[in-house]
Amino acid sequence: MKIFRGTPVSPGIAEGSIYLYQAFSCDVFESYVAEGREQQAFEEYQSAVRAADAELVAIINSFAETDADKAKIFSAHREILDDEEIADEIRMAILDESKSADFAVDSVYTAFATLLAKAGDALIAARAADIRDVRNRVVRILHGETEKNLSRLGAPAIVVAHDLLPSDTATLDKKNVLAIITEVGGTTSHSAILARSYGIPAVLGVPDATNALPDGSFAAVDAMTGEVFLEPDESSLELLHEKKEAFAADKQDAARYLAAEGRLADGTRIEIGLNIGSTDDTGALRNCDFVGLFRTEFLYMQTETLPNEEEQFDAYRRVLVDAAGKPVTLRTLDIGGDKTLPGLPMPHEENPFLGNRALRLCLTHKELFYTQLRAALRASVYGNLWLMFPMVGTLDDIRAAKAAVREAQLQLEERGIPFDPKVRVGIMIEIPSIAMIADRAAQECDFASVGTNDLCQYLHAADRMNPQTEVYYQSLSPAMFRTLKMIFEAFTAAGKPVSVCGELAGNPLAAPALAGLGLRKFSMNASAVAPVKRALSHATLEQCRKLAELVCAQDTEADVKALLSKPFMK
Numbered sequence: 001m002k003i004f005r006g007t008p009v010s011p012g013i014a015e016g017s018i019y020l021y022q023a024f025s026c027d028v029f030e031s032y033v034a035e036g037r038e039q040q041a042f043e044e045y046q047s048a049v050r051a052a053d054a055e056l057v058a059i060i061n062s063f064a065e066t067d068a069d070k071a072k073i074f075s076a077h078r079e080i081l082d083d084e085e086i087a088d089e090i091r092m093a094i095l096d097e098s099k100s101a102d103f104a105v106d107s108v109y110t111a112f113a114t115l116l117a118k119a120g121d122a123l124i125a126a127r128a129a130d131i132r133d134v135r136n137r138v139v140r141i142l143h144g145e146t147e148k149n150l151s152r153l154g155a156p157a158i159v160v161a162h163d164l165l166p167s168d169t170a171t172l173d174k175k176n177v178l179a180i181i182t183e184v185g186g187t188t189s190h191s192a193i194l195a196r197s198y199g200i201p202a203v204l205g206v207p208d209a210t211n212a213l214p215d216g217s218f219a220a221v222d223a224m225t226g227e228v229f230l231e232p233d234e235s236s237l238e239l240l241h242e243k244k245e246a247f248a249a250d251k252q253d254a255a256r257y258l259a260a261e262g263r264l265a266d267g268t269r270i271e272i273g274l275n276i277g278s279t280d281d282t283g284a285l286r287n288c289d290f291v292g293l294f295r296t297e298f299l300y301m302q303t304e305t306l307p308n309e310e311e312q313f314d315a316y317r318r319v320l321v322d323a324a325g326k327p328v329t330l331r332t333l334d335i336g337g338d339k340t341l342p343g344l345p346m347p348h349e350e351n352p353f354l355g356n357r358a359l360r361l362c363l364t365h366k367e368l369f370y371t372q373l374r375a376a377l378r379a380s381v382y383g384n385l386w387l388m389f390p391m392v393g394t395l396d397d398i399r400a401a402k403a404a405v406r407e408a409q410l411q412l413e414e415r416g417i418p419f420d421p422k423v424r425v426g427i428m429i430e431i432p433s434i435a436m437i438a439d440r441a442a443q444e445c446d447f448a449s450v451g452t453n454d455l456c457q458y459l460h461a462a463d464r465m466n467p468q469t470e471v472y473y474q475s476l477s478p479a480m481f482r483t484l485k486m487i488f489e490a491f492t493a494a495g496k497p498v499s500v501c502g503e504l505a506g507n508p509l510a511a512p513a514l515a516g517l518g519l520r521k522f523s524m525n526a527s528a529v530a531p532v533k534r535a536l537s538h539a540t541l542e543q544c545r546k547l548a549e550l551v552c553a554q555d556t557e558a559d560v561k562a563l564l565s566k567p568f569m570k
């Protein structure tokens, strides 16, 4: 047995075989076969095509009943594989020009894809992505590698990867993922947030995990302590089974609070919001008062091309209809940092978290922004829409964002399309510069929600993705609580709603102190709703206020943690 350690970011215990995920990179070099070997190379190519076709048939069959749309995509891949023009060019490249099979496949497919990508039409460009997919499949087979794909694991497994991109996690074969282990990523990286919202145990920042944990080996994961046991012995497994039972029992206990209204022990009402990342996440809303954060970027990450206005309108309308009148806080595109879009290539930046991300990016890509705003405004007539901008740093940002909303409204008016003119417009507070002038910001917008994940990284100058800076990323520091106090007071004084939608709001330990600082609206992942309601129900407003005062007067995060762990905080 060997034990490895990382940061536990999503609680739970799991055991099973390891699925080592390494995204295939299509590395092909210019190479030629020796004279007289062309026919052999051509036969290698033909056999790879047959194997690729067999893979595609298996995939199509696996999706046939569950997901007809995905099955269609792979049927289109079979057609590409069968394309006579492409096949002819590859045959000539091998037989007449003596190119090696992989080099011929790579050059012909890439040339076709590049040609299509240049067409400038979104539908045709999507076809280019499909061509590259088929190219990768054939080259991978020629290189003797098996397929690694997180959206189709086939059997339950513990996924081990260097890193999981938010797009990988968004398309994850959730029912088969027992746990996630990565070498990089912190507590509030987006992979961690998604793992928590799906209730998948996760340990991130395990050094050298992809080398130390071999594919197919048996492991157990303790995502409370951050320990990973490779080939665990009997006694360790027994202990883990006991812990698993205790974890399940605690979850069951918390579940008793799930359907209740959010209230402190003395009856003070606390509104509980839900964070969602897709149109499928609204089920848990039955136990919540509002959607406090709809991360729209995950919609953009699931396809190779940017969703158009109709597609977005459809998705937003669905969420608003499902919410049945409860407020839905739709956050406009928050791309950059650890989130990139396949359909929007962005130039390299030395410090992407400090760069052209989120609202900044939308203000420099106005058409992208208007498209989303028009789609959201059109959907607004189907429910109670609140629009929210991420990464606001100055009043200039607020004014520019509001001007963009007005422009989108004008564009709809010109087209004679109805929208709700009373849609509320608010900001995320996640940059210290806007927190410092929260009183002024409150005059310029209808509401605010604090993004503590980013606020913490910018306040402490500690990268939320980097396991090395995890000790500096102190979401329970006195500095965080004092900053929050200032924000809550400013918005409350202005009579404007303020919530927290960062991960801190879903932390049951922190919840009573936040209530004591004046917070009445918490928004969190579905899995945090019951434990947070339970924690709030155990403390009176007076206790919360005293606790908040004490928390703000502490020296260090460790002191705060000690205070928050006091018995009535359970």
Ligand code: PEP
Binding pocket: 293, 295, 334, 430, 450, 451, 452, 453, 454, 455, 501, 502, 503
């Ligand atoms: C935050 O920063 O706290 C937040 C909610 O936004 P995200 O995690 O998507 O950056």
Ligand code: MG
Binding pocket: 390, 430, 451, 453, 454
């Ligand atoms: Mg953020």
